[in-house]
Amino acid sequence: MPAARGGDAGRSGPTLEQVAARAGVGRGTASRVINGSPRVSERTRAAVQAAVAELGYVPNRAARALAAGSMDAVALVVPEQENRLFAEPYFSEILRGVSTQLAETDMQLLLTLLHDERSRERFTQYAAAHRVDGVLMVSVHGDDPLPDLLREVGMPAVISGRRSHAEHVPYVDSDNFLGAQLAVEHLIGRGRRQVATITGPLDMYGARCRLDGYHEALRAAGRQGARPGERLVVEGDFTEEGGHRAMCALLEREPGVDAVFCASDVMAAGARLALREAGREVPGDVALVGFDDSAVARHMDPPLTTVRQPIEEMGRAMVRMLLELMSHERDRAGAEQGPYLVLPTELVRRRSS
Amino acid sequence: MPAARGGDAGRSGPTLEQVAARAGVGRGTASRVINGSPRVSERTRAAVQAAVAELGYVPNRAARALAAGSMDAVALVVPEQENRLFAEPYFSEILRGVSTQLAETDMQLLLTLLHDERSRERFTQYAAAHRVDGVLMVSVHGDDPLPDLLREVGMPAVISGRRSHAEHVPYVDSDNFLGAQLAVEHLIGRGRRQVATITGPLDMYGARCRLDGYHEALRAAGRQGARPGERLVVEGDFTEEGGHRAMCALLEREPGVDAVFCASDVMAAGARLALREAGREVPGDVALVGFDDSAVARHMDPPLTTVRQPIEEMGRAMVRMLLELMSHERDRAGAEQGPYLVLPTELVRRRSS
DNA sequence: CGCATTGATGGGAGCGCTCCCATAGTTTTG
DNA sequence: CAAAACTATGGGAGCGCTCCCATCAATGCG
Numbered sequence: 174m175p176a177a178r179g180g181d182a183g184r185s186g187p188t189l190e191q192v193a194a195r196a197g198v199g200r201g202t203a204s205r206v207i208n209g210s211p212r213v214s215e216r217t218r219a220a221v222q223a224a225v226a227e228l229g230y231v232p233n234r235a236a237r238a239l240a241a242g243s244m245d246a247v248a249l250v251v252p253e254q255e256n257r258l259f260a261e262p263y264f265s266e267i268l269r270g271v272s273t274q275l276a277e278t279d280m281q282l283l284l285t286l287l288h289d290e291r292s293r294e295r296f297t298q299y300a301a302a303h304r305v306d307g308v309l310m311v312s313v314h315g316d317d318p319l320p321d322l323l324r325e326v327g328m329p330a331v332i333s334g335r336r337s338h339a340e341h342v343p344y345v346d347s348d349n350f351l352g353a354q355l356a357v358e359h360l361i362g363r364g365r366r367q368v369a370t371i372t373g374p375l376d377m378y379g380a381r382c383r384l385d386g387y388h389e390a391l392r393a394a395g396r397q398g399a400r401p402g403e404r405l406v407v408e409g410d411f412t413e414e415g416g417h418r419a420m421c422a423l424l425e426r427e428p429g430v431d432a433v434f435c436a437s438d439v440m441a442a443g444a445r446l447a448l449r450e451a452g453r454e455v456p457g458d459v460a461l462v463g464f465d466d467s468a469v470a471r472h473m474d475p476p477l478t479t480v481r482q483p484i485e486e487m488g489r490a491m492v493r494m495l496l497e498l499m500s501h502e503r504d505r506a507g508a509e510q511g512p513y514l515v516l517p518t519e520l521v522r523r524r525s526s
Numbered sequence: 527m528p529a530a531r532g533g534d535a536g537r538s539g540p541t542l543e544q545v546a547a548r549a550g551v552g553r554g555t556a557s558r559v560i561n562g563s564p565r566v567s568e569r570t571r572a573a574v575q576a577a578v579a580e581l582g583y584v585p586n587r588a589a590r591a592l593a594a595g596s597m598d599a600v601a602l603v604v605p606e607q608e609n610r611l612f613a614e615p616y617f618s619e620i621l622r623g624v625s626t627q628l629a630e631t632d633m634q635l636l637l638t639l640l641h642d643e644r645s646r647e648r649f650t651q652y653a654a655a656h657r658v659d660g661v662l663m664v665s666v667h668g669d670d671p672l673p674d675l676l677r678e679v680g681m682p683a684v685i686s687g688r689r690s691h692a693e694h695v696p697y698v699d700s701d702n703f704l705g706a707q708l709a710v711e712h713l714i715g716r717g718r719r720q721v722a723t724i725t726g727p728l729d730m731y732g733a734r735c736r737l738d739g740y741h742e743a744l745r746a747a748g749r750q751g752a753r754p755g756e757r758l759v760v761e762g763d764f765t766e767e768g769g770h771r772a773m774c775a776l777l778e779r780e781p782g783v784d785a786v787f788c789a790s791d792v793m794a795a796g797a798r799l800a801l802r803e804a805g806r807e808v809p810g811d812v813a814l815v816g817f818d819d820s821a822v823a824r825h826m827d828p829p830l831t832t833v834r835q836p837i838e839e840m841g842r843a844m845v846r847m848l849l850e851l852m853s854h855e856r857d858r859a860g861a862e863q864g865p866y867l868v869l870p871t872e873l874v875r876r877r878s879s
Numbered sequence: 880c881g882c883a884t885t886g887a888t889g890g891g892a893g894c895g896c897t898c899c900c901a902t903a904g905t906t907t908t909g
Numbered sequence: 910c911a912a913a914a915c916t917a918t919g920g921g922a923g924c925g926c927t928c929c930c931a932t933c934a935a936t937g938c939g
Contacts, residue, residue, distance in 0.1 A: 186655040188895055200921040204897065207681040214917065231655035235591035239924050243589065249637075253622070264618065272639040279648075284602075284637045286625040295632075304585035400649070442825055449827075472795055476826050476905035541925055552889035557927065567887065587926035592894050 187228040194226035207232060208264070219247045247307040248280040248496060250296065252285045252317065263465065263484055267311055267333060270488020272334060278496065280306070307495045309333075316374055319490075321402045329498035331491045331511075335378050343511025347482035349379045352518030353386025354393075356434050357460045357481050359520055361394045362494075365432035365460055369405035369446060371419040373436040376406075380411075383436045383464060405430065409440045416443025424451050431459055438463035438470040442478055460526040475524035483516050490514050534833050540581040549577035560585060587634075588666075599634040600660040600848060603649065605670070606639045616818065616837055620664055621685060631849065632812020635658070646672075646811050654679045662686075662847045668729060680833055684844045684864075696851060696864025698843045700835035702732050705871030706739025709787050709815045712873055715748050718785035718813055722758035724772040724797060726789040733764075736789045736817060758783065762793045769796025777804050785879070786814055791816035793821040798878075813879040824862035828877035836869050843867050 190354055193203035197219055205213050206221035213221075224230070238244045240373055249271060251264070275282050283305060287293045300308060306331040308323055320342040323330040330343045353370075360368050370387045373380025384406070404427050409415040416435060420443065423430055435441035441463035444457060453459050455475060463470055466481035546556035551570055558566050559574040564572075577583070577639040591597045602624060604617065627633050636658060640646045653661060653676055661676055661683040673695040676683040686696045706723075713721045723740045725734025737759070757780050770786060776783055788794035794816035798808060806812050808828060814874065816823055819834035847865055 231651050233895050235588045238588035239592050240896040282637050284635045292629055298584050469825050472822050586925050593926040
């Protein structure tokens, strides 16, 4: 046994060379088999595969990356100010989808939380130096420069959720507009007359879409004359406290309100609390609908009717889209528009409406 | 400009060689500066650092890994059957802690979800081949062979939560025993006479500790004579339905129960539902305390008194411990016991008790 | 004052792999 | 039947870095 010198850290299993020797072929041929090249005879392929199995060979990623110039890894980037993201199933489900889909290739998933400016800068450099092959970004704010930066350095990237109507970075989004519309139609269908909404921060495109869906549903029901935009719309911030505040404001401004569509479950929880404090029954006096179908929705009393997004599927779709981008990267260097995907949302009826 | 051939994917920034040339030094010296070796003169160091800044040099990880035999990456492994893990803050907070602490080194965080046998096997091989430098495992079951496997192949690993009293793999845990004891003391202090508990699955060590804490609190209060173990202890399974079932059983068996310590918030939610169905007020008729301080606890009605664990800190501690293990790996190859860390828990009083 | 010691430096070797070119063996074609 | 065209294969070059050894200069010591 060789004396353990400093740098030998890896008794890292057999090398390609050893596999090749064992199979009685050359290194190049062994490599071809490992990488599924068709230009290998059946016999040889079998021999190499046997050797791989016997030796328990696992390719050395670093060596492969170095030689091939690709890293076989994609980064999932999460802006960490998004604390709330974490508490909700959103992130976890995206993660599950991403991970599942990625498992079918053998790419690595690198998780990067952007805590502060420093980590941000570091990641930017890292990406610019092409130390990953692609980037997935979750919950990007409208003014985040990162997606465009990545674009400039030719790093394939997919974001979850558009940042604006004119989003030019490839994205996967859910149909916020239609989801909101469904929710409000549902409330109208239940005979509610004064349907209000607590929106998300209106500088976020998704929040805006939900508001548009709300308006559209009212318009379609012939209620646009009521000018709901004025009295019945309150801007929230996706937090529980925000929902509470918004609901209080709403009750004061329009005591006759009998239904509220909240742009997130968490805000609905806040609103529900405000209603309780005001002595209003749910759904008796006021019907409530949320958005997200997060855990909160199921645990509220009464359980919250809400709009579900196919989040896990969004994660999977993001990966598929990214892989697609990565494989074509060369010949679309100058393309000005990426692929887009919008997945459907669905109303989940519970007792709050 | 060289014609873009197939494999050149990386126009990956400047190399060490170029930095060295720019700074007018040799490659070795440049490397020394980058890696903070002390054996470099101040002048030279400054020159190299200037060159790095000007060129925007970012070391090529693959090359570094290949040459140094270490991968500069640790894997965070999550057994995916743990669906519930994801819905709770637990995982997210661990993740934040891990990520924060890791950001101070420049290791990469590799996230691995173990969906099925195939991914499990793949990861095992991967680790055995030392394709990561260390492994963090979250929520390991008592019968999971992975930790011991890693140990055998000399892969440093830290798990969150002991698997048994005699855990021999390095771990970071929270003080389940004391947390439970606090909770039950609190209930006793509030004048409750018939304090029951709904436990977790008793094949999980953490659940067992919480039960022990419960017993200890009763014993300390001089109530061991009541043989609480028989009538007032029901085994749950950490799910909401389980909590509901357990509470129903409890009510039937011991209608006079006036306090319940649930070994998880989610079970407390189930129990709360059962109590509502049975027409019991919380905390009027029955006081309720949970464990975890998850989002559910805050959203219950009334908000749930519960036991908080310093989860983010646990994540950070896991990383510190792992780095420590990694740095000593060589000289402790034969050590039979790893370091352990148990962090304190804390009672969060809310209206349910 | 000459030789040993220390500190800073340059650069060779090689990590394990992929790419690609040269080679040899085999088949098709004129 | 020879030349051309494939096919399967071996192995060199080199990816960008770290490790380490040889080198050279500047000290220290007897």
